Amino acid sequence: MLNLHARASALSSLDIKERRLAKVTCNPSLPTPLRSMSAFLYEGQCEEIPEGFAVNLYRNGIVPQKTSGTNNIELSADQYFLSEGDVVRINPDLKVSVIYRRNASSNALLVTEQCNSFCVMCSQPPKAHDDSYLIDDWITAIPYIDESCPELTITGGEPTILKEKFFELVNTMRAQLPTTAIHILTNARNFKDIEMARRLASINHPDLMLGIPLYSDVASIHDFVVQADGAFDETIDGIINLKRYGQRIELRVVIHASTYERMPRLAEFIARNLQFIDQVSLMGLELTGFARANLDAIWIDPADYQEQLAEAIEILVMAGMTPIIFNHQLCLLRPELRKYAVKSISDWKREYMPECEGCSEAHRDCGGFFSSAKHRYSKFITPIRIAT
Amino acid sequence: MLSRKFKDLSYFRQTEERGYRLLPLRFTALDTERYVVSNMVGEYLVLDRKVIEDLVEHRLAAGTSLYDDLKSKHFIYDEDSQAALPLLGLKYRTKLTQASYFTGLHIFVVTLRCDYSCPYCQVSRQTDDKVAFDMSQDTADRAVDMVFLSPNPSIKIEFQGGEPLLNFPLIQYIVGRAEKLNETFKRDLRFVIATNLSFLTDEVIEFCAAHGVDLSTSLDGPASLHNKNRPRPGKNGHQLVVDNIKRIQRRLGKHRVSALMTTTLESLSQVREIIDEYVSLQLNEIFLRPLSPYGFAVRTGQIDRYDTDRWLDFFKDGLSYVLELNKHGYPIREIYSTIVMKKMLTPQEPGYVDLRSPAGIAIAAIVYNYDGDVYASDEARMLAEMGEHKFRLGNLHRDSYETMLSNDDLMDAIESSITVSSPTCTDCAFLPYCGSDPVYHFATQHDVVGNKALSGYCRKNIGIFRHLITLMEEDAGARRILQRWAS
Amino acid sequence: MAGIRIPTRLVGDSIEVEFDESVYSLDTIQRASLKYSDLASIAICRSASGSLCATATLFGDAGISADELGKVLVNEVMDQALRERIAEQTSTERNLILSYTFSRSKLISS
Numbered sequence: 001m002l003n004l005h006a007r008a009s010a011l012s013s014l015d016i017k018e019r020r021l022a023k024v025t026c027n028p029s030l031p032t033p034l035r036s037m038s039a040f041l042y043e044g045q046c047e048e049i050p051e052g053f054a055v056n057l058y059r060n061g062i063v064p065q066k067t068s069g070t071n072n073i074e075l076s077a078d079q080y081f082l083s084e085g086d087v088v089r090i091n092p093d094l095k096v097s098v099i100y101r102r103n104a105s106s107n108a109l110l111v112t113e114q115c116n117s118f119c120v121m122c123s124q125p126p127k128a129h130d131d132s133y134l135i136d137d138w139i140t141a142i143p144y145i146d147e148s149c150p151e152l153t154i155t156g157g158e159p160t161i162l163k164e165k166f167f168e169l170v171n172t173m174r175a176q177l178p179t180t181a182i183h184i185l186t187n188a189r190n191f192k193d194i195e196m197a198r199r200l201a202s203i204n205h206p207d208l209m210l211g212i213p214l215y216s217d218v219a220s221i222h223d224f225v226v227q228a229d230g231a232f233d234e235t236i237d238g239i240i241n242l243k244r245y246g247q248r249i250e251l252r253v254v255i256h257a258s259t260y261e262r263m264p265r266l267a268e269f270i271a272r273n274l275q276f277i278d279q280v281s282l283m284g285l286e287l288t289g290f291a292r293a294n295l296d297a298i299w300i301d302p303a304d305y306q307e308q309l310a311e312a313i314e315i316l317v318m319a320g321m322t323p324i325i326f327n328h329q330l331c332l333l334r335p336e337l338r339k340y341a342v343k344s345i346s347d348w349k350r351e352y353m354p355e356c357e358g359c360s361e362a363h364r365d366c367g368g369f370f371s372s373a374k375h376r377y378s379k380f381i382t383p384i385r386i387a388t
Numbered sequence: 389m390l391s392r393k394f395k396d397l398s399y400f401r402q403t404e405e406r407g408y409r410l411l412p413l414r415f416t417a418l419d420t421e422r423y424v425v426s427n428m429v430g431e432y433l434v435l436d437r438k439v440i441e442d443l444v445e446h447r448l449a450a451g452t453s454l455y456d457d458l459k460s461k462h463f464i465y466d467e468d469s470q471a472a473l474p475l476l477g478l479k480y481r482t483k484l485t486q487a488s489y490f491t492g493l494h495i496f497v498v499t500l501r502c503d504y505s506c507p508y509c510q511v512s513r514q515t516d517d518k519v520a521f522d523m524s525q526d527t528a529d530r531a532v533d534m535v536f537l538s539p540n541p542s543i544k545i546e547f548q549g550g551e552p553l554l555n556f557p558l559i560q561y562i563v564g565r566a567e568k569l570n571e572t573f574k575r576d577l578r579f580v581i582a583t584n585l586s587f588l589t590d591e592v593i594e595f596c597a598a599h600g601v602d603l604s605t606s607l608d609g610p611a612s613l614h615n616k617n618r619p620r621p622g623k624n625g626h627q628l629v630v631d632n633i634k635r636i637q638r639r640l641g642k643h644r645v646s647a648l649m650t651t652t653l654e655s656l657s658q659v660r661e662i663i664d665e666y667v668s669l670q671l672n673e674i675f676l677r678p679l680s681p682y683g684f685a686v687r688t689g690q691i692d693r694y695d696t697d698r699w700l701d702f703f704k705d706g707l708s709y710v711l712e713l714n715k716h717g718y719p720i721r722e723i724y725s726t727i728v729m730k731k732m733l734t735p736q737e738p739g740y741v742d743l744r745s746p747a748g749i750a751i752a753a754i755v756y757n758y759d760g761d762v763y764a765s766d767e768a769r770m771l772a773e774m775g776e777h778k779f780r781l782g783n784l785h786r787d788s789y790e791t792m793l794s795n796d797d798l799m800d801a802i803e804s805s806i807t808v809s810s811p812t813c814t815d816c817a818f819l820p821y822c823g824s825d826p827v828y829h830f831a832t833q834h835d836v837v838g839n840k841a842l843s844g845y846c847r848k849n850i851g852i853f854r855h856l857i858t859l860m861e862e863d864a865g866a867r868r869i870l871q872r873w874a875s
Numbered sequence: 876m877a878g879i880r881i882p883t884r885l886v887g888d889s890i891e892v893e894f895d896e897s898v899y900s901l902d903t904i905q906r907a908s909l910k911y912s913d914l915a916s917i918a919i920c921r922s923a924s925g926s927l928c929a930t931a932t933l934f935g936d937a938g939i940s941a942d943e944l945g946k947v948l949v950n951e952v953m954d955q956a957l958r959e960r961i962a963e964q965t966s967t968e969r970n971l972i973l974s975y976t977f978s979r980s981k982l983i984s985s
Contacts, residue, residue: 120394217460219469224400236471269460272431273475275735297389318875412965428972444957477975812909815958841912
């Protein structure tokens with residue numbers, strides 16, 4: 001698990017009164033007009049530290065004899081991975097947050113921690129405080145991101161809570177990163193207002209998909225999982241409105257003790273009522289946040305719901321839909337289901353367990369575990385050995 | 389069990405305790421013990437009569453899996469969730485949308501001349517008189533023009549007869565003209581020739597290859613049955629058909645030729661032999677077709693209940709054999725069952741002409757006869773040969789498209805064919821799967837709607853629906869195969 | 876509906892069934908009777924006591940007895956009555972659903 005947030009230490013006097021965003025570069029000859037938005041990353045590549053950068057970063061332990069000027073800071077050893085093209089936020093207290101990594105398998109824009117739901121297994125528990133600086137920073141940071149970035153995920157909390165700023169961010173991304181696909185994770189409840197759907201559609205982003213959770217075919221069970229009365233109806237209305245405006249939709253089903261039993265019924269419900277959506281993702285738990293707090297109530301060993309999972313997948317496939325399995329170790333899936341699994345855990349969160357020793361799939365097609373899985377994982381992890 | 393900030397499931401179930409409301413639903417007996425309950429779009433459940441009564445009398449308790457199923461499948465709703473209403477609206481619209489596309493199947497009777505003399509055929513003539521019994525180019529031009537007046541994005545032109553290959557030059561002409569017009573109209577345009585294959589020359593095969601024309605032929609079963617049903621001078625009809633099917637499969641491809649049977653009383657005891665015949669030719673689709681009333685004596689005011697029930701046995705046995713073949717690894721679909729399963733299990737409406745409400749006459753399929761007469765359906769043409777011209781819409785040389793399609797008899801028949809407003813149909817749980825056949829009911833009861841208790845069409849369809857639902861309930865292997873056909 | 880007895884009377888090859896009009900309407904009985912028009916000729920009239928009376932006379936080839944016909948007719952009338960209750964209860968919903976179906980809003984683009 002990579003440490004995206006760590007405190008650096010000062011090597012010289014500082015002039016960082018407010019948090020700053022900067023694009024990391026190792027190029028000492030970066031054209032001068034670009035230096036004020038950039039952080040120079042020193043790894044011994046030059047004799048003299050160039051001038052004019054917003055901040056000079058030094059890899060842990062690689063510090064020259066003398067530094068000149070202000071804003072020279074040494075990175076924590078944990079952030080060894082920082083490299084060219086990454087984007088950092090530096091706080092006055094020298095906390096360095098790596099908010100975008102060029103080499104990451106995926107990048108997420110956390111735009112708020114506020115939410116209008118309260119899911120029992122939420123991996124990013126909602127906070128009520130004003131965190132509007134997050135979206136403001138992202139709107140600022142978009143130009144720092146490479147145009148070649150293939151995809152970005154907008155996540156929270158609930159991004160649409162931000163209303164106008166949310167649309168501004170999407171529009172900025174369309175304008176500044178025209179070939180970057182956007183994946184928006186939202187509960188879609190705010191799209192029950194058709195004007196919101198129209199606003200999103202009017203931005204005309206060329207490659208947008210909304211990932212929307214639906215946990216049951218039964219409204220009261222879905223409402224229970226998200227801890228909000230009426231959420232099911234609002235989400236359905238939101239989905240219908242978004243589709244009226246031609247948006248691409250992925251339904252996300254997190255599988256746990258409260259949702260696994262009726263998974264085939266949910267698949268039937270989707271096949272009959274929502275056959276116009278674009279993808280259905282069936283996902284394993286990430287044991288952080290509330291999922292960890294409620295672990296005993298929601299845990300079920302994935303090996304124990306394979307029957308329901310297989311039935312649900314079959315129903316969706318026969319309906320001509322595209323089911324994808326996320327966050328499941330391959331050895332737990334029946335062989336005929338493995339082709340639906342993708343390696344989805346972000347590289348910085350991905351790990352393997354001792355039981356994986358000797359498995360031919362580990363590090364290859366199997367997505368491994370969340371680091372948080374150390375709190376609990378299946379008793380049935382077994383290496384897959386290819387017969388020779 | 390959840391940490392303290394979280395509310396239990398029971399909290400969210402509370403509103404459900406306040407009672408539920410029914411959504412539009414219908415119920416009909418499945419057998420002596422069970423009933424089928426269906427909603428507006430054909431989603432169904434099999435329940436006991438007692439449960440249905442409890443349902444209607446609001447005695448069902450919330451929080452049970454029965455309650456959850458009824459709610460999720462849109463038979464009931466409550467204060468907790470009203471999402472059922474817009475979703476049913478959307479689903480119903482999806483099922484109805486098919487009808488708005490209008491006429492998709494255009495049948496061209498290019499000649500009445502035929503080399504066969506099948507006893508049940510109402511139309512063909514054994515003759516060489518081309519002038520009297522072939523479609524003229526002028527008629528063909530007018531018909532092709534009329535084809536493209538239909539707004540349907542998918543157009544299928546089917547050549548029939550007599551034996552259409554006896555007027556092959558006109559087929560070539562019509563295909564050419566339609567393709568030319570389609571450069572402007574840009575529809576999904578397809579052609580099929582319904583032929584007995586007696587005159588399948590290399591030239592015909594090459595033409596079909598060049599223009600993507602499919603072939604459909606009649607195969608009633610093994611030689612003894614086929615030749616008895618379909619007598620031909622030379623008595624070699626079966627051999628000709630079998631040889632030519634193989635020839636087409638080799639030269640054009642397996643999926644370019646299909647076969648249909650005509651079911652006669654002779655066929656009823658030989659369903660497995662008939663299916664074996666199809667399998668021996670490596671055909672993967674078979675349509676267990678009903679007995680045709682046209683040309684059979686029909687006792688006035690009475691259905692031929694006996695024949696319909698014998699046919700249902702034929703169908704059930706045939707379907708059972710088809711399913712068995714599937715279980716043993718030979719993929720073959722029964723077409724009528726496939727159509728019905730799509731209606732039962734998917735949000736789509738397959739659009740099969742004989743199972744539509746309103747009926748498919750003129751608005752789904754239309755027939756351009758060799759002499760320019762236009763008929764509302766193939767059966768309407770057969771009826772005309774028997775002397776009844778009620779469903780002749782007009783003539784291409786005399787009447788405009790608008791006149792023909794606003795024909796009073798047609799309008800009345802279509803309007804009264806809407807099943808939700810037909811007696812008996814309106815209460816039937818199988819309504820979403822069924823349709824109307826005004827021509828059949830007019831032929832057998834002299835009334836386009838008819839009394840369904842006397843209707844062979846109704847009796848046959850209900851028998852099929854009950855049988856398929858019973859299989860879905862009781863035979864897991866059959867269920868998986870039927871689900872696969874529907875997808 | 877349990878416990879309500881519907882009196883029937885065999886008269887030759889006909890069966891007479893008496894329905895309490897406050898429970899079963901004329902329309903209900905007619906619709907139910909329609910279903911058996913292939914087996915019997917069913918006439919409905921008002922009896923001396925004022926209740927509705929369905930007299931079913933079997934056709935020769937009916938294949939069931941008059942007594943059996945009486946039973947199935949009674950069952951069908953009860954089913955039909957239930958159907959009418961459903962129709963009454965759901966007419967608002969049906970109209971609402973139809974208004975969604977035929978509303979002018981844009982079709983789902985998929």
